[in-house]
Structures are given as C-alpha cells and as structure tokens.
Amino acid sequence: MRGDVVELAKLLINEDTTAPPGNEKKCARVLRDYFQDLHLDDCTVQLDEFAPGRANLLVKVGPGRPGLVLSGHIDVVPAGDLTKWATGPFDAHVRRGKLYGRGAVDMKGAVAAMACAVGSAKGSKLKRRLVFAATAGEEVDTVGLESLLNQKKLTREDAMYCVIGEPSELKPVRGHRGGPSLMVKFAGRSAHASKPELGANAVEMCARFMMEVESWEKKLGRQRDKDLGVTILTNTVVRGGTKSNVIPDSCELEIDCRTIMRHDRAYILDGLQKITERVTDHQKEIKVSIESNVDCPPFLTPRGHPLVRLCEEVSGNESTIAGYGTEAPWYVAAGIPTVVLGPGSVFMAHKPDEYIEVRDAGRASSVYSELIRRVCS
Ligand SMILES: [Zn+2]
Structure with missing residues (x-):
C-alpha cells in the first residue's frame, strides 16, 4: 500500500504540470490509467478536458446517495531557479525516506495517497458514493474546479462532505482567510x-x-x-x-x-x-x-460540525485555521461542507528541493481510507 502511494506520486511528479500553462492532462491521464487498471465495481472514470491540454480527473464509485469527495490539485508552481535544486524538479526520487520533486508536498503526494485510498476500497460494499477529484489550475485561478462545479459534473448530489489534501501536517483545517x-x-x-x-x-x-x-x-x-x-x-x-x-x-x-x-x-x-x-x-x-x-472567498466550517469532528477523530489531531488559501471556498459555495487535511508541511511547498516524508504520505493514505470507511461504508 505504502509502496503504491510512492510509485503513483512519482509518476505524477515526473509529469511537468507547471501552471501557467498547466498541461494537467498529462497527470489526469496517469490517474485515469491507474483507476482503469483497478477495475473498481460500479465506477465511472472521466477525464474532463475543459481546454486543450488541460484536464481534471473525476472518479465516482458506488451508489447514488451523497458521500465523500477526496480532492486535490494536479498543477504545480514553477520550479524557479534550477541551480537551487539538488536534482531535477520533475525527476522524482526517494532519498532517506523523503520523496523529492516539484509538487511532492503541494500536492501530488496527497493526490496519490487519496487515489490509493480509493483503490483500497475495492471490494467493500459502499452505502454512499465515493468521489475522487483531481483538479487543474488551482495555483493560478481555480479554473479546473470551477469548470467541474459550474457544469454540475460534481454536485452535492454526489457528496455530503469534501476533504482536500493540501499540506496541513494531517491537522484538520476548518477555515482560512480569503x-x-x-x-x-x-x-x-x-x-x-x-x-x-x-x-x-x-x-x-x-x-x-x-x-x-x-x-x-x-x-x-x-x-x-x-x-x-x-x-x-x-x-x-x-x-x-x-x-x-x-x-x-x-x-x-x-x-x-x-x-x-x-x-x-x-x-x-x-x-x-x-x-x-x-x-x-x-x-x-x-x-x-x-x-x-x-x-478567493474565506471559508469556515464550524468547529462542532460533524465533518470537523470526524476528521479530528480519524487524524488524532485537533482542528485549526490555515494561513493559506485552498479550493475549499468553492466546495462550500456548492453546498458541500469541507475540511482540509493533508500530509506534510506547507512550509516545504513552493521551494527548491520540495519533498514529502514517505511515512507521512502513507499515513495520510490510511487516514483517507478510514474516512472512506466511516462516511461511505
Ligand atoms: Zn496546493
């Protein structure tokens, strides 16, 4: 399981999806192939190309009742000065328990952890729908998620809760400024x-x-x-x-x-x-x-909300407020209560030699699996 997360994260990091321009279709394809090979029951996999070379990947598993959407973006910020990187930003590799590369912590490691958690639900009877959304363009203008929501490809009929895997050291983030x-x-x-x-x-x-x-x-x-x-x-x-x-x-x-x-x-x-x-x-x-x-409007999911409590319980960490922005306000505006919960620290993001601890990515995948079990099974 842990190995899967790292292998999938490497494939995602090796695709240069720097935004602008994005080219997220390359990562969306990697994820589409991953899910098609899994052959999950009652599953639709949609590569949503909303502009040339730019795509979201949307996976829906299980019956019609609204369940859980696990969401993460697949674009990355520019690598910047390449001389400051020990090795190539799009040449993912593991060294001393750390996975290096642009997007490792923000947030292809989390996307891989989520995808593997969805994969691990194979064979379990879902009572509620499980959705995986990999979105394009978050680092620039949220164009990918806006397209999914505006075109009603993803609605509150699909999900009653959303968890976004932006790096939060696995502390549930219930709000941030906008x-x-x-x-x-x-x-x-x-x-x-x-x-x-x-x-x-x-x-x-x-x-x-x-x-x-x-x-x-x-x-x-x-x-x-x-x-x-x-x-x-x-x-x-x-x-x-x-x-x-x-x-x-x-x-x-x-x-x-x-x-x-x-x-x-x-x-x-x-x-x-x-x-x-x-x-x-x-x-x-x-x-x-x-x-x-x-x-980007601010968002706040109340401290006592069932989703916040669930994320606190499953992660073992108290909820907090973040200093950075995420796609959460768009989900909330679509009527889907949201919490941000992801592996690694945001202080490693947008820097040369960006990395995520392999252990953290594996732990996140277990947390996402448990969330799926609690919400959907
Ligand atoms: Zn991010």
Missing part, C-alpha cells in the same frame, strides 16, 4: 524632473496610497473574527518610473489581501475607492484604477 487579487494602477503625466510642477507624479501618488492602505489595515484589524483572526492588507509589489530625471507617468501597485468573512470583495473595493478619492483630492490629474480579477 481575499481578492488587487492591482492598483496610477496614470499621471511625465515631465522633465527639473520642472516637476509640469508633470503629475504617479510614483509619489502610489506612495501616498500605500500609506493610506497601511493605516486602513490597522483600523480593519480592530474587527477581529474569533476564528479567522484579522484582515491583512500588505503592499507587496510596486512598478513605476523609467529614469531618475523623468517625472513618472505611471505606477502599478499590487496589494496582498487576506480577508475575514465580513470584509468581502465589495467591502475592500469600496474602502480602496475611498482612499483613491482622498489621495487624489488635491491632484485630480492622476487617474487611479483598481483591478481585481480573482477572488
């Missing part, structure tokens, strides 16, 4: 820097805007959510200016945004609009526009 993507653009007018009054300085306007964001964040921090904590807004990227003797006519600002329930996208955009009005009050020539293309 937040829209935020890009602010400042358009001014250039001039020779010896005559600054002839221009409209977009970089200085951006600086004023950033100070306002900082003090607004402090105010937002007074509204603490008892589970999710406080909203965090951080000025993280600034691009502006061309040359030291030119008044800059453009500047771009990215703000990292991690919000609690009450500070939804509309609330945040409204606040930034007010800041815009304040900072441009005496310099109307500079135009400020705010773009927000992606929105």
Whole structure:
C-alpha cells in the first residue's frame, strides 16, 4: 500500500504540470490509467478536458446517495531557479525516506495517497458514493474546479462532505482567510524632473496610497473574527518610473489581501475607492484604477460540525485555521461542507528541493481510507 502511494506520486511528479500553462492532462491521464487498471465495481472514470491540454480527473464509485469527495490539485508552481535544486524538479526520487520533486508536498503526494485510498476500497460494499477529484489550475485561478462545479459534473448530489489534501501536517483545517487579487494602477503625466510642477507624479501618488492602505489595515484589524483572526492588507509589489530625471507617468501597485468573512470583495473595493478619492483630492490629474480579477472567498466550517469532528477523530489531531488559501471556498459555495487535511508541511511547498516524508504520505493514505470507511461504508 505504502509502496503504491510512492510509485503513483512519482509518476505524477515526473509529469511537468507547471501552471501557467498547466498541461494537467498529462497527470489526469496517469490517474485515469491507474483507476482503469483497478477495475473498481460500479465506477465511472472521466477525464474532463475543459481546454486543450488541460484536464481534471473525476472518479465516482458506488451508489447514488451523497458521500465523500477526496480532492486535490494536479498543477504545480514553477520550479524557479534550477541551480537551487539538488536534482531535477520533475525527476522524482526517494532519498532517506523523503520523496523529492516539484509538487511532492503541494500536492501530488496527497493526490496519490487519496487515489490509493480509493483503490483500497475495492471490494467493500459502499452505502454512499465515493468521489475522487483531481483538479487543474488551482495555483493560478481555480479554473479546473470551477469548470467541474459550474457544469454540475460534481454536485452535492454526489457528496455530503469534501476533504482536500493540501499540506496541513494531517491537522484538520476548518477555515482560512480569503481575499481578492488587487492591482492598483496610477496614470499621471511625465515631465522633465527639473520642472516637476509640469508633470503629475504617479510614483509619489502610489506612495501616498500605500500609506493610506497601511493605516486602513490597522483600523480593519480592530474587527477581529474569533476564528479567522484579522484582515491583512500588505503592499507587496510596486512598478513605476523609467529614469531618475523623468517625472513618472505611471505606477502599478499590487496589494496582498487576506480577508475575514465580513470584509468581502465589495467591502475592500469600496474602502480602496475611498482612499483613491482622498489621495487624489488635491491632484485630480492622476487617474487611479483598481483591478481585481480573482477572488478567493474565506471559508469556515464550524468547529462542532460533524465533518470537523470526524476528521479530528480519524487524524488524532485537533482542528485549526490555515494561513493559506485552498479550493475549499468553492466546495462550500456548492453546498458541500469541507475540511482540509493533508500530509506534510506547507512550509516545504513552493521551494527548491520540495519533498514529502514517505511515512507521512502513507499515513495520510490510511487516514483517507478510514474516512472512506466511516462516511461511505
Ligand atoms: Zn496546493
């Protein structure tokens, strides 16, 4: 069983599914072949190609009553500077009990552990439906899962609970903050820097805007959510200016945004609009526009919810709140209560020499098997 998890995880890691562009169909095929070879009873395996080269893999086992969906993404973040890797990021290998490669912990190790747990249900009589969903594009815009849910290929008729295997050291995560993507653009007018009054300085306007964001964040921090904590807004990227003797006519600002329930996208955009009005009050020539293309809402499954309690019992760990985002809000919006529960630490993710402890992946697979038994059998 443990060997299976590692072998399958290796096959998945060896397929480069860096997003963008994704190419997740390569991993979806590996998983399709795995499930087709298993010949599970009463099982449908669907390779859901929603765009050229991009696919989810959806497996449904057992009768019609809603059961459990085990879910994980099959895209990975870019490998980055290859000289920082001891060996190739897409050349999976085990060394001293650790499986190395891009996606080992985030989250092809967990996907393999889930697939093997579904496989180990072979022969057992399921009273509720068991679903396995491997999704594409999570690291960019959740396009794969959105496609599955919007097209009703996966609904609450399939599953009453969802468990996502993002790395959580096998502690059940019952909530995390959300937040829209935020890009602010400042358009001014250039001039020779010896005559600054002839221009409209977009970089200085951006600086004023950033100070306002900082003090607004402090105010937002007074509204603490008892589970999710406080909203965090951080000025993280600034691009502006061309040359030291030119008044800059453009500047771009990215703000990292991690919000609690009450500070939804509309609330945040409204606040930034007010800041815009304040900072441009005496310099109307500079135009400020705010773009927000992606929105990951926060999610929270109550501490006493049966799924949270079940995951606590089976993992032996108390539930917690995570600092990172996952696909959980989309499942919750589709009416499927969700908990995140996966092997390994998120601090190993998105780094060179990413790894997962083989022992942890095996243990996760046993936990998923037990969840299947409790929910579906
Ligand atoms: Zn992930």
